[in-house]
């Protein structure tokens with residue numbers, strides 16, 4: 001724990017005083033939510049499992065961890081002073097710098113005093129008689145609060161696959177999403193990485209440069225675009241800062257919440273030469289804006305194929321060994337339908353003599369052994385094993401808490417067939433329980449800080465509305481929720497996304513229902529829907545006076 005992060009757990013074990021609101025999580029969502037609710041004059045208690053703020057950027061300290069939304073955009077916009085004074089050192093910030101930023105925000109807005117660190121919320125139960133949530137933690141806290149706000153993150157429930165023999169491995173075992181704070185020195189070691197998603201693609205080049213030998217166990221190759229990261233250009237920073245508010249406004253209206261050039265043409269309406277030029281230009285610029293090369297890459301298989309072919313060609317061109325080049329080219333999903341990756345020297349890393357790619361789709365992993373790993377066809381020995389195997393995304397952090405709404409009904413039970421929500425903000429039967437970037441909202445398909453700010457602002461306005469009118473409760477109606485889920489599915493079905501076995505679809509977790517979880521209608525469109533609903537007196541929500549809370553249950 002750093003000097004900037006005093007241990008504030010002195011009163012653990014005692015029943016805490018009641019609060020107006022409990023917030024679970026102190027990543028970017030929880031921090032901003034706390035700031036806004038304080039602004040309303042509410043008493044707030046935040047619980048955070050980690051011993052510091054930052055969420056994703058606290059936990060994911062693996063080598064190479066970096067943002068792929070430009071620093072000038074992956075930052076809060078709520079404070080003009082903050083966005084003017086903070087200076088990013090690179091085009092795409094690395095994890096240590098983003099964590100420093102989160103700590104700076106916590107200090108600048110004096111947020112730590114309301115955050116209980118190293119405390120995991122284990123349960124929260126709605127009491128219909130009092131209309132309050134009783135929140136419990138693994139440290140014995142019990143807090144009664146009117147509002148309960150889940151800022152638990154979409155990608156915070158790290159997932160270890162169930163491979164027999166894991167516990168027998170004698171060397172070091174790591175997960176990218178729980179990386180040791182002291183770092184790991186792989187010098188001279190034989191290292192294995194399981195997984196080739198975004199985290200692995202960032203970590204592999206850095207680990208390969210340090211380790212004696214690296215084995216990469218790949219089940220599904222991914223499409224990755226070079227980041228072309230570089231030191232922050234002073235003129236570029238100034239360009240943003242002279243015009244920050246207007247640029248932020250524009251970004252909020254974009255489909256992804258990221259301001260970058262969109263091409264409104266179809267990939268199929270231009271000549272092959274023009275298409276090639278567009279892709280080459282975006283490849284040279286680097287980053288996720290590649291996917292905005294044409295308007296129909298997410299909706300037309302034929303259009304998508306042109307982009308996928310282009311990237312496959314680039315992969316081939318970077319590799320010396322044709323067999324490795326073949327194995328690294330994705331062929332089982334349209335480009336972008338699994339989260340597009342962004343890398344620095346990922347493909348070239350497989351030209352190194354000390355890197356071996358093992359295709360575990362052809363020859364599946366059978367067991368971890370004390371000295372390594374056995375696939376169907378071969379055995380491999382190593383000193384350290386890195387799991388870059390991802391997360392129980394979008395729902396995992398929520399369903400790991402014993403959340404119970406009206407009539408003691410559990411959220412995990414309600415969501416057994418897939419998450420259901422109204423706007424990704426609330427779920428029927430759980431009054432006054434808000435989710436920041438919950439399933440059913442654009443969340444992971446966007447610059448998440450843009451989506452976080454929009455949700456936090458909406459929730460703040462909503463609570464202000466309730467209090468100004470002496471109302472005790474807000475909850476989504478079942479009808480509004482059904483309609484929103486149907487709309488979300490219908491919009492998703494118009495795209496190629498459901499075709500992929502992605503974590504967006506829950507496909508990475510055995511037994512998880514196959515449902516497209518984020519809302520893909522676009523950040524700007526979604527924002528407008530949320531504002532309109534609030535403007536119509538919170539259409540689709542039931543707002544109740546203090547003496548009417550329990551009556552709803554009887555309906």
Ligand code: FAD
Pocket residue numbers: 024025026027028029030047048049050054055056057058060065066067068069074119120121122151152153154155156199397401436437446447448449452
């Ligand atoms: P988190 O940062 O996940 O914070 C949630 C917090 O809640 C965590 O600190 C967790 O410990 C805490 N918590 C959860 N459950 C409990 C509980 N029961 N009790 C107490 N505390 C709890 N997004 C982008 O937009 N652009 C990017 O480039 C990008 N890069 C990413 C890179 C990585 C490696 C990962 C994993 C994610 C990335 N994301 C990116 C998504 C990223 O998660 C969000 O941008 C953002 O940081 C989410 O903030 P949050 O506060 O909503 O959630």
Ligand code: N01
Pocket residue numbers: 066067068069155161162163176194195196197198199200202217218219220339342360365388389390391444503508
């Ligand atoms: O996780 P993932 P991640 N045996 O789920 C493989 C964000 N992020 O941590 O595809 C063998 O994407 C699995 O294989 P398969 C971003 O939103 C952003 O990398 O299931 N392999 C896959 O290859 C991202 O999408 C950045 O066949 C197994 C990998 O493990 C999200 O976080 C950086 C396996 C998991 O990939 C999650 O990324 C990092 C098994 N049993 C993260 N189980 C940026 O750059 C799983 N795999 C912005």
